[in-house]
Amino acid sequence: MFRIGAYNRAVGENSVFALPYHESTMALLILSTPDMFDVAFRKWVVSKTMEFGSFDDVAESISSPIQNFLEDRLEVLCEKLQEDEEIFEILHDYSMTPQRRPKILMQTCGHVAGAAFYYQPRNFQEDGIQWPAAGRMGPNLKFIGLSLHPVYGGHFAFRSVLIFPNVLIQDFCEKVPRPILTAVEDVREALEKFNYNWKDSGFRDFGNPSRRYSTTQMEFFGRPVSERWEVLRPWIDGGAKNID
Numbered sequence: 001m002f003r004i005g006a007y008n009r010a011v012g013e014n015s016v017f018a019l020p021y022h023e024s025t026m027a028l029l030i031l032s033t034p035d036m037f038d039v040a041f042r043k044w045v046v047s048k049t050m051e052f053g054s055f056d057d058v059a060e061s062i063s064s065p066i067q068n069f070l071e072d073r074l075e076v077l078c079e080k081l082q083e084d085e086e087i088f089e090i091l092h093d094y095s096m097t098p099q100r101r102p103k104i105l106m107q108t109c110g111h112v113a114g115a116a117f118y119y120q121p122r123n124f125q126e127d128g129i130q131w132p133a134a135g136r137m138g139p140n141l142k143f144i145g146l147s148l149h150p151v152y153g154g155h156f157a158f159r160s161v162l163i164f165p166n167v168l169i170q171d172f173c174e175k176v177p178r179p180i181l182t183a184v185e186d187v188r189e190a191l192e193k194f195n196y197n198w199k200d201s202g203f204r205d206f207g208n209p210s211r212r213y214s215t216t217q218m219e220f221f222g223r224p225v226s227e228r229w230e231v232l233r234p235w236i237d238g239g240a241k242n243i244d
């Protein structure tokens with residue numbers, strides 16, 4: 001939980017990312033943990049296969065399975081809030097403005113809420129050394145920061161933020177996030193793995209997480225979107241024995 005004012009102060013009150021709410025407005029950040037995929041999403045894939053008749057039919061009809069699954073799950077929550085006549089706005093990690101700018105910066109939210117420590121490259125530079133080295137990222141890609149969670153390391157994702165414009169929590173004090181890595185070299189290594197080798201999920205293990213993604217989940221998120229459905233086929237074809 002955090003106040004919009006705390007987020008706006010971090011991104012810069014006059015920045016394009018500042019959100020237009022009273023500074024004491026309550027916001028709730030939703031993260032997904034390893035079980036989101038390995039338990040809940042798996043059940044959803046099985047039920048969709050039964051509904052559509054075959055795995056191939058589901059794969060053909062649903063192009064963004066994780067997004068679709070999360071929308072189904074959040075719909076239940078939103079209906080409940082609407083029943084209670086609560087006014088709220090929901091922003092997702094993938095919510096973009098018409099100019100294709102993220103509507104909300106999830107890593108900043110995570111840090112401000114005290115949920116996950118956000119390691120930003122600019123804080124780990126050294127005088128006289130050019131780090132990160134120029135020219136290693138693909139076209140139009142920036143060397144970006146990484147958030148690490150005290151329990152999950154990098155085995156989690158930010159999903160959504162619920163904003164309640166009528167709920168003002170003036171006296172609330174956000175939690176301070178726990179630093180996960182102490183040595184600057186470890187931070188640089190984690191950031192390099194996240195930016196140069198994210199497909200192998202190695203960055204997720206920094207901070208010694210006690211809960212981790214399954215191999216299926218790591219493979220799924222390491223693949224291009226068009227190849228992801230295929231990773232899930234064993235869930236249906238092989239039954240329970242193919243679940244790790």
Ligand code: B12
Binds near residue numbers: 010017143147221
């Ligand atoms: C754009 C984006 C991409 C793009 C571009 C990535 C790139 N390398 O250029 C694409 C689509 C390619 C991409 C790919 C991936 N992404 Co991505 N991506 C994003 C997205 C939507 C926005 C990031 C962004 O543009 N930020 C804008 C810049 C300006 O923000 P910033 O640098 O933090 O600057 C702000 C802060 O510095 C703040 N600030 C200033 N001072 C201070 C002080 C403090 C204390 C604080 C807290 C803040 C603060 O103010 C600045 C703004 O004014 C976020 C989701 C989201 N909505 O946030 C996910 C996100 C960063 N991606 C994520 C991931 C996991 C990935 C992938 C690994 C996907 C995958 N398959 O699993 C890959 C590869 C990552 C990589 N290293 O490139 C995760 C990272 C999770 C984590 N643990 O940190 C995020 C958060 C999504 C999520 N659902 O969790 N991604």
